[in-house]
Amino acid sequence: STVYLNGEYMPMHEAKISPMDRGFLFGDGIYEVVPCYSGGLVGFGPHMDRMNDGLKAIGIELAMSHEEWKAIALKLDGENDGENLGIYFHVSRGADTKRAHSFPSGVKPTVFAFAFEIPPAPVADKSKANSYSVSTSTDLRWKRCNIKSTALLGNVLHYQKGVDEGNQECILFDVDGFLTEGSSTNAYIVKDGVVITAPLSNALLPGITRFMLLDILRKDGRIKVEERAVSREEFDAADEVWLTSSSKEVGPVVAIDGKPVGNGEIGDVWVVAQQLFSEGKFNY
Ligand code: PLP
Incomplete structure (x- = not known):
């Protein structure tokens, strides 16, 4: 190459x-x-x-x-x-x-x-979508995760915990039990139709997919979006959990530490969000 x-x-x-x-x-x-x-x-x-x-x-x-x-x-x-x-x-x-x-x-x-x-772009179709199972961990990385540093050992070790446990990502929580992000993705919950994700801070990367998705959802207006702290309890009680990254776009999570998210299937809000993302992603 x-x-x-x-x-x-x-x-x-x-x-x-x-x-x-x-x-x-x-x-x-x-x-x-x-x-x-x-x-x-x-x-x-x-x-x-x-x-x-x-x-x-x-x-x-x-x-x-x-x-x-x-x-x-x-x-x-x-x-x-x-x-x-x-x-x-x-x-x-x-x-x-x-x-x-x-x-x-x-x-x-x-x-x-x-x-x-990379694989073809994800499509908003439950029968064709990649779904993800994830591990969880206390976030043990440094305190400047907003910088997209090539020093990725902290992320690599978290990601590998997920792989060792048979999963494709590891979702991280700060020492107070609040969601930060995944080891290579941003993370979201959906509760009662509202999409909720951690606010930007030095605890997480300001993902470009995150930025585009939130912008697209807000402009569309059908799905409400909140950027606020998400506790571990709230996370475990979510109807849907998603990951975003440049390669995954909006990735539906169906299992966390071996337990199903909601009914264990890809959610309906995800379909709308991935569809809107597919339509809007070339406008940025
Ligand atoms: N968080 C971390 C730690 C990442 O490494 C990445 C990207 O690889 C993301 C979030 C998602 O960022 P983006 O949507 O810009 O790809």
Whole structure:
């Protein structure tokens, strides 16, 4: 496959970075994943805004415009096989000559992008949808989860707990028992027809799918949306539970720690939400 590295396109096996790269040594970088379905990018502007926010938050200076990023995305889409691709963007602080925690001066950020095949976009059809079973855990990550850092060990360990328990995600609760998010997704409950998700804070990633879904639901107006704290008790009593991420879109959860959500089947509110999301997702 063709990848982008520091201004050049090359086959993946020719892309080389230094072992002194701070992305490698410290996880010192920011990343994004943008879906691309038949050439159509989903949420490109918001994804790039979030990446710039992350770079600013960790003090990496990079002068790259949305247009430059988009040209990379479209070039990778054209050069790589597959109708549906995830475009991965990664900026690390760059390679130093020594290993020191302090930011090096005069080092250029490492900029890397590649494309990988993803399944066709989810459809709002209960008989065709992927449904998810999840584990739960106390959220043991750091306190700046709003930054989309490449340092994902905390997320990886939570996700793996889910996998080890035969599930596809792990939903996290803070020490006071309130929902934060999934290890790689944002999380929602539906109760009496109302969609409820944790408010944005440094405890969770401001998901682009979350942003688009809430915006789409509010503009449609049929389904009420609340951004507020969700207790573990409320979570366990939900009629429906959903996950969102760029690749899953709106993912229905049917089991939590081996117990069914509601009647254990995909819910009716999910169908409406995924349908609206499918219709609106290319408008961002
Ligand atoms: N939360 C975490 C921890 C994530 O890693 C992700 C994305 O991979 C999300 C939420 C969902 O974000 P988005 O909708 O922007 O893909």
